[in-house]
Amino acid sequence: MINQHGQNRNPEEVQAIANSFNSSNNASFRELILIGPGHAHVLLLRKFGDNPLGNVHVTLISDVEHAAYSGMLPGHISGIYTRDEMMIDLRRLCHFAGARFIHSEARGIDLKRKQILVDFNPPTLTADAVSINVGGTSCVAGVAGAEAWAIPSKPVPELLSGWARVEAAAHSKQSLRIVVVGGGAGGVELALAMHSRLGDNGAFTVIHAGSHLLPGYHPRTRRIAAEVLGIRKVSVITDRRVVEVMPDSVRLDTGKTIAADFVFWAAQAAPPAWLAESGLETTIEGFVRVTPTLQTISHHWIFAAGDVAAIENRRLPKSGVFAVRMAKPLERNLRAYFAGAPLGAYKTQRHSLSLIGTADGRAIASYGPLAGHSALFWRLKDWIDRRFMKQFTGLTR
Ligand SMILES: Cc1cc2nc3c(=O)[nH]c(=O)nc-3n(C[C@H](O)[C@H](O)[C@H](O)COP(=O)(O)OP(=O)(O)OC[C@H]3O[C@@H](n4cnc5c(N)ncnc54)[C@H](O)[C@@H]3O)c2cc1C
Known part of the structure; x- marks a missing residue:
């Protein structure tokens, strides 16, 4: 069968x-x-x-x-x-x-x-x-070329095989231009995670259709995220939609094109x-x-x-x-x-704790209007995540 x-x-x-x-x-x-x-x-x-x-x-x-x-x-x-x-x-x-x-x-x-x-x-x-x-799954419907050229962040196996292609290309190419479409928590975390692996070998741009990154988060959390991205030299473009993905660039709704060797699609899943x-x-x-x-x-x-x-x-x-x-x-x-x-x-609950890893040994913690960025929050996130996974290891009957 x-x-x-x-x-x-x-x-x-x-x-x-x-x-x-x-x-x-x-x-x-x-x-x-x-x-x-x-x-x-x-x-x-x-x-x-x-x-x-x-x-x-x-x-x-x-x-x-x-x-x-x-x-x-x-x-x-x-x-x-x-x-x-x-x-x-x-x-x-x-x-x-x-x-x-x-x-x-x-x-x-x-x-x-x-x-x-x-x-x-x-x-x-x-x-x-x-x-x-x-x-x-990542929704690329209606965006010309996206299905052919963009790497979806969901389903996960497609994201991982796309990332493997980036890693392979990084061995042979000096600097890779990477565009992440979608500035929600997933897109921001993804950009920072890839940045931490490629370092100066990658130039990153996050393109977000809304007026602020991290929709749904308090402005304090957004400010911290924007600062972190700025320090890591990740460019951010807001209020712009990607309307076409081409083999070596993306086109915005203004007609402007942004060069890209790889495009990751992390806009909200459908x-x-x-x-x-x-x-x-x-x-x-x-x-x-x-x-x-x-x-x-x-x-x-x-x-x-x-x-x-x-x-x-x-x-x-x-x-x-x-x-x-x-x-x-x-x-x-x-x-x-x-x-x-x-x-x-x-x-x-009215508020819930959200922890966004910044791939530098720290995480942004956000709880309603409260927000902070520290190594302690990363340790907390790591502890929560490992504790979650521990429930599924060594299961026998
Ligand atoms: C890059 C990235 C980073 C993220 N980081 C975080 C984070 O740090 N913390 C956080 O809380 N959220 C994070 N998210 C969001 C998170 O991934 C999703 O919100 C979450 O996975 C949704 O969980 P779920 O249980 O609804 O389904 P999923 O985790 O998406 O699981 C659904 C499963 O169903 C399977 N499936 C789909 N269709 C079918 C079908 N027809 N038949 C059988 N099986 C099927 C899929 O293969 C998948 O395994 C991130 C997202 C992205 C893209």
């Missing part, structure tokens, strides 16, 4: 999956299907490993075998963390959780039949409840189109509309968490931190859902 990556599946694996589907015909068991190995789902599976969901078969559908932890991604690029340190082995996690792992891409949901459409054999999986945590195409209620941008219980507003048997979820009347930043925070209410509510008990609302 060939999976969507063109890899052969060994016959024992095919048989094991087929057997697990047969055993799931047991009527007393119900089916929970998790789509995507986002931050909320990996934590959920970790919890199910400690405290299984009684009488429920759990299946994870994932298009990758290892899920990247976003908190460590810039640190990996800057050389602080190895690939293994920031990756979660999903087969091992599912084994620990007693869940089935299906390495495939979900392509849609048949809402009437309660079936997930997958690129797999069998091509549909029937569920009693579904949870979606698929994040987003949700997958199949969510809206399946008939789920979505926002204009295509994010799944959910109630504070994380149930989709159109179908109460479908939950969503992380970047892909848009909670009614709340505007949460799209960040790994919030995807992580949604794990607890998601777990609580899935347990309640299967037990027929009342579900509870995910309560968001």
Whole structure:
């Protein structure tokens, strides 16, 4: 059997999956299907490993075998963390959780039949409840040449292979001109992380469509970020859109071109189109509309968490931190859902601590109007991120 990556599946694996589907015909068991190995789902599976969901078969559908932890991604690029340190082995996690792992891409949901459409054999999986945590992908739609020439920051494997190309080019070329499109926290961290690796061998420009970097952050945090970028000689262009990406430059909406050997696309990620195409209620941008219980507003048997979820009347930043925070209410509510008990609302705090690594042994801490930049904040971020990953290392059953 060939999976969507063109890899052969060994016959024992095919048989094991087929057997697990047969055993799931047991009527007393119900089916929970998790789509995507986002931050909320990996934590959920970790919890199910400690405290299984009684009488429920759990299946994870994932298009990758290892899920990247976003908190460590810039640190990996800057050389602080190895690939293994920031990756979660999903087969091992599912084994620990007693869940089935299906390495495939979900392509849609048949809402009437309660079936997930997958690129797999069998091509549909029937569920009693579904949870979606698929994040987003870099949205380059409508920008000429971007698909061909820009390196997306999401999905992570494409970002990492793009970065590998930059590193290879840095060996043979004197100075690389690198443009990062998008001045949110991801774009700023990415630019600084790459800068710390290339040093004087790279000339960086961050281009941001809004009037300030770090939208959603307090002006104090933005000022610190602007200072750091200035000291590191990263040029910043605000209030400008990139309208075309060419092999050696980008063109702005003013018509001006900026030379670029590599262009990284870190503007806000877009949700997958199949969510809206399946008939789920979505926002204009295509994010799944959910109630504070994380149930989709159109179908109460479908939950969503992380970047892909848009909670009614709340505007949460799209960040790994919030995807992580949604794990607890998601777990609580899935347990309640299967037990027929009342579900509870995910309560968001007014302010939350955000730590932005600056790849110089320091991090910017931002909490509402409070902001600072220090080595202590980096140590705190490193401690939080390593503690997160520790939950997924050495899992055995
Ligand atoms: C360069 C960069 C740095 C960042 N740094 C930080 C940071 O330091 N801290 C922070 O909080 N946030 C950071 N972010 C933001 C963060 O990456 C995202 O907000 C976060 O990953 C969203 O988590 P999630 O759980 O929603 O989904 P994701 O982490 O995106 O995970 C979704 C998973 O689902 C898989 N998937 C997608 N579609 C399908 C499908 N159809 N079927 C099966 N599987 C599928 C994907 O391959 C992926 O593995 C950064 C982003 C970028 C680009």
